[in-house]
Amino acid sequence: MASVTASTTIPNWPAQSLHQLLPAANSANMVLALFSRGALRSSVAAGVSSKRSLSDVAITRTGKTILRTEGGRSSLGGHTATVFGATGQLGRYIVNRLGMFNELKRMSVWDGSDSLYLARQGCTVVVPFREEMTKRHLKLTGDLGRVIFVEYDLRNTASIEASVRHSDVVYNLVGRDYPTKNFTLEDVHVEGTERIAEAVAKYDVDRYIHVSSHNADVNSPSEFFATKGRGEIVARNIFPEATIVRPAPVFGFEDNLLLKLASVLNLFTANNMQEKFWPVHSIDVGAALEKMLYDDSTAGKTFELYGPKQYSLAEIAALVDKEIFKKRRHINVPKAILKPAAKVLNDVLWWHTISADEVEREFIDQVIDPEASTFKDLGIEPGDIANFTYHYLQGFRSSNYYDLPPATEKEKKEDKKYIHVLDEL
Structure with missing residues (x-):
């Protein structure tokens, strides 16, 4: 999809670059593209950014024109x-x-x-x-x-x-x-x-x-x-x-x-x-x-x-326990027993508890394809789960601990306190 945006600073594109998009468009698309081309020329000549009511005009590979306008909740995305x-x-x-x-x-x-x-x-x-x-x-x-x-x-x-x-x-x-x-x-x-x-x-x-x-x-x-x-x-x-x-x-x-x-x-x-x-x-x-x-x-x-x-799942479980101030009981059952039992439960009960394939997946670690693209190719930096446990788990705390700060914040305060005491010594 070719996209032309005139709501930001325009680079020094050749005047004919947008013309290459026109053969795939119909007559209505040509008018919109020519309008965008004129806006680009005026922006480049003035050396400043331009803001139009049509903030973006894009033409898909099938020739469909996509118009985008910003208007808060009532914006038009075009797609x-x-x-x-x-x-x-x-x-x-x-x-x-x-x-x-x-x-x-x-x-x-x-x-x-x-x-x-x-x-x-x-x-x-x-x-x-x-x-x-x-x-x-x-x-x-x-x-x-x-x-x-x-x-x-x-x-x-x-x-x-x-x-x-x-x-x-x-x-x-x-x-x-x-x-x-x-x-x-x-x-x-x-x-x-x-x-x-x-x-x-x-x-x-x-x-x-x-x-x-x-x-x-x-x-x-x-x-x-x-x-x-x-x-x-x-x-x-x-x-x-x-x-x-x-x-x-x-x-x-x-x-x-x-x-x-x-x-x-x-x-x-x-x-x-x-x-x-x-x-x-x-x-x-x-x-x-x-x-x-x-x-x-x-x-x-x-x-x-x-x-x-x-x-590991154990490390995430420890993060959860620390955040909700509770210690849940962990019971490890041999695979030869839990897998067939899980199959029976999944077949008999009308609500989900556990399935045999979920037990099988516990023994398979995540393997990443080195040839695949990642967040980095999209310009996105993913967040660490340790930074979000408080946000998602606060509701599982008892009323005695509900208003306490996140576990990570408490640890930082403790570290600062000990560092301060050592500095005084």
Whole structure:
């Protein structure tokens, strides 16, 4: 996607550079492009930046004109994005970023450029959903008419095509940690991906961003990782320009990491919590997914999105205990016992507790593909999980400790106190 922005300082581009975009556009696009060209010439001649009502004009590879204007909550992003799996944990972050333009102030513990978090762009977001109650919170993520809900079924090709036919970017965040009575992991990660990718190819959508998982490998002993690997192959075979995203275990609101560790009284594992990985902040992943929309150089690439530091599950559990002032009981059960028991529980109970494949994954450490792109290629510096435990876990404290400062702040104060005493001596 070629993009011309006149709301910032204009570099010394040749006058004919924008003219190269015109053959792919229709007559209306030509008028808009010529208007932008005139604005560029006046800006370059004056040597100062110019602010127009059309702050950005972009032309996609299929010739579609994208207009962007800033107007607070009622901004116009120009893009139409379909987000499959938007009702999940990660989906809300990308829908919120695309749905409206507003300054999102970063917490003091975050690092990096605030410009990445002026994030809600005023795009029209199509949200395919299966159940009314799971998508209601997304109604507030955009202005009236910006977020459009379409009921769909992952096995119904017609409903999938109806969700993507008007879009210029499609995000596939559909995934499942465990099999259910209605859907196996193969149904979701492979066959579902195939239907979505075929719909994207049929309607010649400009961009397809497929969110997979770390350790995605067709030869993995874990069914989850194996089906994720097959899903990547299917997506690339059908749509070669697909962007593959492999996030590490994600932490944030309603995650399956910090909140799971903080909410249980007895923690059952099979590997003594020795599984190692690089946990990544959900907001950082959302920022990366948003940035891929505006950077066509990411098309056809594979991204490994992971945090700055490797942790074992035991180390994260210790962080959680320290933050909530509670000590949970850890019970290690041999794999030969816990895995079949987990399968029975997942098959019999109508609510999720644990599955056999989750037990298998405890014995697989995260492996990063050295050839894949990372946050660094997107200009994003990910945050460390240790800096966010207070923000996400304060609600799990008892009333006696609720107002105490974060554990890290207390440690800093203790260090300063001892240093002061030593200096006096």
